[in-house]
Amino acid sequence: MSHTLGVRQAQKLKTRQALLDAALELLEGQSLSSLGLREVTRAAGIAPTAFYRHFRSVEDLGVALVEEALGSLHPMIHTTVSTTDDGEERIARAIGLIASHVDAHPAHVRFVARERHGGVRPVREAIQDQLARFTAEVGQGLAEDPRSAGWSEDDLLMLAQLYVDQMLVTASLFLEAPATAPAERERVSRLAARQLRLIGIGRRHWLDVDGPSRAPAGDTPGT
Amino acid sequence: MSHTLGVRQAQKLKTRQALLDAALELLEGQSLSSLGLREVTRAAGIAPTAFYRHFRSVEDLGVALVEEALGSLHPMIHTTVSTTDDGEERIARAIGLIASHVDAHPAHVRFVARERHGGVRPVREAIQDQLARFTAEVGQGLAEDPRSAGWSEDDLLMLAQLYVDQMLVTASLFLEAPATAPAERERVSRLAARQLRLIGIGRRHWLDVDGPSRAPAGDTPGT
């Protein structure tokens, strides 16, 4: 398959990428809903009208950006969650992975964090879709872990969601820590590590029936 | 103090509030960075130029909105965190409080969620400031709890941050659940309750030295 992609289609992909790159750079200082079509084409070095050869609208470009930012992240998720490390080493590895990903693709991370609750519906939904996929994948990874014996599927998903949200919070913190301040980076790393550690402890004792307080699982007492 | 606020200043506050309200409504479908000055004045029913009598710019208005959305929330935080309930009841109460607040002020919640990572720097920073205050207050509340004996101040703050982030995640989930679907609301409530429960369990066992795994607190082993 794939006959080396003729000159014509190659050029098209190239300018399409130029549009995506230009948009991503412009989005570091504003939200997608204020990004103008002309603004993007100007930064990409093409005529405004040529934009329509690649995207129907800026919204459309935004959806494409979501795919670019999150689509390639799934394998990473899978390999991270399915390693059989001890808890403490897995935490360090996960945080290191987040940190290096933020370093490698800061604009992508910023875009996702910003538009996750942003003003453009289709983009918001595309992000939620990807995050839901992440949650499902993490949940599946957790299910394969022997430490999850006795867990209901619902509980696994709620833990997965906790992990995914925590991942985004941590990524966002790394983003705010300027590259010039490694001390700040360290502070964030240690904070995230302790939060993951606490969640891990909660996970380990989830099925306990502990001492003086009431039952940890099962139905709620009141209502 | 306060001599009933003369007719003139009362009118000024009234149109200022009209501007804030109009902006907040317009912001349900877009981000602040794309909100136009004329757009706001049009919706508020005043001339564009009158805007400058109240705010220097739309950014300025955004900062004012942050104060309106989060400023009045501090007492609620304090009373919630400092009740001496048992864990399970406290969880139910906290989630109920979040749900009813989202119901009462959906536009404010949406605004905060959207602009927390949004494209307008001063607004972003105003929100982060308020959230940092929340974290500090929750941390202080936790410190007064007898269950926090033996905790370092740093660890208390990391737990507080976990709670605050979790609060925002939950509020955002309630926001997405349409008012017409009470079943969805219930699902979110139960999800949030279990997540808080898990965090609570982690909190209870934070200082344990549990079984086969390595020390839960103290310095990190490697590096």
Place this chain on the structure above:
DNA sequence: CATTTCGGAGAACAGTTGTTGACTGCATGG
């Protein structure tokens, strides 16, 4: 080699934007 396809450029369109200066009318304080 002839024809078709198609990414891109250019000009033009009706609207909209933020900001200015000079103005009006009315509540305020002496």
Place this chain on the structure above:
DNA sequence: CCATGCAGTCAACAACTGTTCTCCGAAATG
């Protein structure tokens, strides 16, 4: 009661927006 202060209006500005239609040149197809 009169003079000042000030919220709000109005007209005008240059600049910018998204979208349309027409055209060009070169790659692709046969």
